[in-house]
Amino acid sequence: MVTDHAAPPVAARGTGLPASLTPGRIHRLAERIAAPADAVRVTTHAPYTGAPLADLPVSTPADVEDAFARARAAQRAWAATPLNERKKIMLRFHDLVLTRRDEVLDLMQAESGKTRRDASLEVIDTAITSRYYARSAARYLAPKRRRGAVPVLTHTTELRHPKGVVAIVSPWNYPLSMAAGDAIPALMAGNAVVQKPDTQTALTALWALDLMHEAGLPAGIWQMVIGRGSSIGDALMAGADYMMFTGSTATGRRIARDAGERLIGASLELGGKNAMIVLDDADIDRAADGAIAACFPSAGQLCVSIERLYVAESLRDEFIAAFVARTKRLTMGAAYDYSIDVGSLTTSSQLDTVTAHVDDAVTKGATVLAGGTARPDLGPLFYAPTILTDVTPDMTLYEHETFGPVVSLYPFDDVDEAIARANATPYGLNASVWTRNGARGRAVAARIHAGTVNVNEAFAAAWGSIDAPMGGMGDSGLGRRHGADGILKYTEPQTVAHQRLQGFTPPARISPDAWAALLTSAQKVLKAAGAR
Template identity: 80%
Template sequence: MATAPTAPRTSRGPGLPVTVTPSFLQHLTSRVSAAPNAARVTTTAPYTGAPLADLPVSTPEDVEAAFARARTAQKAWAATPIAERKKVLLRYHDLVLARQDQALDLMQAENGKTRRDAFLEVVDIGIVSRYYARNAAKYLGPKRRRGAIPLLTHTTELRHPKGVVTVISPWNYPLSMAASDTIAALMAGNAVVQKPDTQTALTALWSMDLMYEAGLPEGVWQMVIGRGSSIGGALMDNADYMMFTGSTATGRQIAADAGRRLIGASLELGGKNPMIVLEDADIEKAADGAVAACFPSAGQLCVSVERLYVAESIRDAFVAAFVTRTEKLKIGAAYDYSVDVGSLTTPAQLKTVTEHVDDAVAKGATVLAGGKARPDLGPLFYEPTILTDVTPDMTLHSHETFGPVVSVYTCRDVDDAVTQANATAYGLNASVWSHNGARGRAVAARVHAGTVNVNEAFAAAWGSIDAPMGGMGDSGLGRRHGADGILKYTEPQTVAHQRVQGFYPPSGISPETWASLFTGALKVMKAAGFR
């Protein structure tokens, strides 16, 4: 189905861009799998607090119906040659880039982030769709494996789609998290029933709409809207695989439920990500890197940095440079590239950020920059905040804040920095800064995190789509990106064809003689270097 054309960069209504028209919103919300007489829920625009969209709410019965349609559609989609699926993804790639103004407007309108941060999501989806379109055949095609008996056992590994995958995506990166996992699942031959967070469902619906315009058969990607407490059970009970991005607490419950059903699950959960600045780091570049690590999307980023460990010898110089840069950041609401830091997304998130900072200050933390909400700019704005003198009794010391707040600590040496960075139950992302790249990589290898960036905040590892991305410890299990990111949506099957002679003795040879011959053959294979 066609998507509305891109409109000029002007505003309409209460601070909404002209592309976000009532007819466009009605078109997107009509794609929700819900009954015609469904209850409705209204979302609000973070920049202003004004009503944004009126969305139908799916019931458990609607979820059941969506899975039924998806299962029917999936059979034909799985039978579609990979080369044809590839064409759909490459057309989708082109549409996302061509219609990016629509996506940027929607992300800003319902999430509150800056246009620069929203654009990185467009870049991400362009890279992911191209990568899996052009590499899926390599990952999914039949592969010859070494047989049990050389020359006599012909063994092949096949990959079959799981069936219908449930994708539960969060509000903080509404395009990246809604589309990137779905892209891999679709390319593997699955259908998808997705529940995006209601607050940012419009962006997810836009993405799905473009995929259909690119040629995806109707029914292969279904979208449901509702609270997890209402439809989460139906999503789990019908899924052949679960892909979840969100809180650690919810992830634990999904893992338990998936275990009960004996289905797979991939979970990207919380983080309390560290950045280490070694004594040989370029202070100016590291300060720039800290800004890029801590404040994108107002800190509402799973891989952003909330703990900063700086070598004692350069601490004062680094902190001064970091504070100066932070205080120069422009905060505000604009549907263009003129601001550096946008709004928080929900009142709940503003409450968490405020409580964490106020608790820390009340217990002795020092505010070096920021430290307060900015209602003069909009209902959910909070200044980029740098704290020091943070102690373990403060909530934000160990708990994820998920806002534009970072705590600065001093480290004596490399061992102390690594020890402090690893003193957390989480292990999602980390950053290491050193003038010596080899030294930085060596330190990175000691950090307990699924991705570690050297002389970069998070984009280097995240954007390296050929490599796996995910968390250790309480930050989750499973990986997206790379081979792992698509193979997890498949069932491996081994087909072994035994020719001429098997493992049992042929007629005329006693078991004892056969055992002796086989033993000799095993010794010869070891001596000859067989694997």
């Protein structure tokens, strides 16, 4: 069922690439791909227009093996480089990212079709990540004294060693944050990196690599390969000492299985079907603004964006009116400036998924309150921000991730119902709670099965709190980014225990039974003394 709804305001359709993206510059970035000059090549296309964008060499499994060999040889010297020198490189990279911001904004928009507003957040995120790990790595990686087996007599130290060579598979939707953001802590920990960015947004990742070399990263430490997972995925897994993957849950399961076979670690950020709960005491205007920020950044192509919106019945009509009005005011279009609210989808397959999910829902009785249609008048991959109600379990998008500018809205009667419905999914990546009562919001948040929950924010509060872990539960993945977890996962812990004077076997003058009795008495004394 479709109700009357106006199309969002539009801006002029983009007609070309920004002047900064010259053929020479694109060619220079492409030369950083680990592939021979005579490699098979692939052409990427600009989502705004469908026009050809870049001609990139495709890496073969043999190229991936060579990249790992070079990275492994370079990693030995990198691991021996004083941590303070690595810190200086990351801080120079931080400055370069901010100084050269406009270059990468052009690249990200050209490759992904997102707005400049959304792209600019990736620049800030990358700067924050590089600064955080540059200045926090010493604290996380420094040798740490641990309680010994015997007080005074056992000197125990925990050391942290780099894994070796980390494989990173990064996605197209956040091409700078996910590419550089995952590599930075791996590099700071003393690892080398072999990375496969998504081909569609490879130039952005290559730009980050280029700047890292300009900042002083030695050659060979961070390598880039390009190709389909079906072609080079096995070679990436075979060469890795650790695997960092962002992508679909189905692929994540295969990577987890293969990593288990090799007995290596893996960190996986996978899919989500994230929920937002608007409690009965929420500020309606603030919550409606929050819903815009939660559902439509990067045209909804964001792992932590909201696709399910639960609203207290008492606020339902007012909230819907406010949310729909704001959605219809969003500007869509292709522009390399800050004038646009919602940009393009990135790939034709994503447009197909969004279209299929919405059409299936409408056919089965869903009501469209806003959007619900593709916008080929703006460009080949635009889809209007869409709000649906009357969504039922037989509809595909009820429980499956759409990964587009589409949200389904459901009323609820009490908070227990809202929490139960928010948790009725195998996923558990992100959630959002809106209320005037912060303590109440935090209490509700603690009951939601998700790796991050934001109160009176969509996702930026938790993501931006880089000192805290970020990741998913359930089908949303394993492992964490950010904080201590974000760098320690790239290390191997080692315990060095030095036993002084008396060991654990009885001295010659004491019988085994007397020694056992002495040890037993010692434990009682230690407990009475408050020892751990």
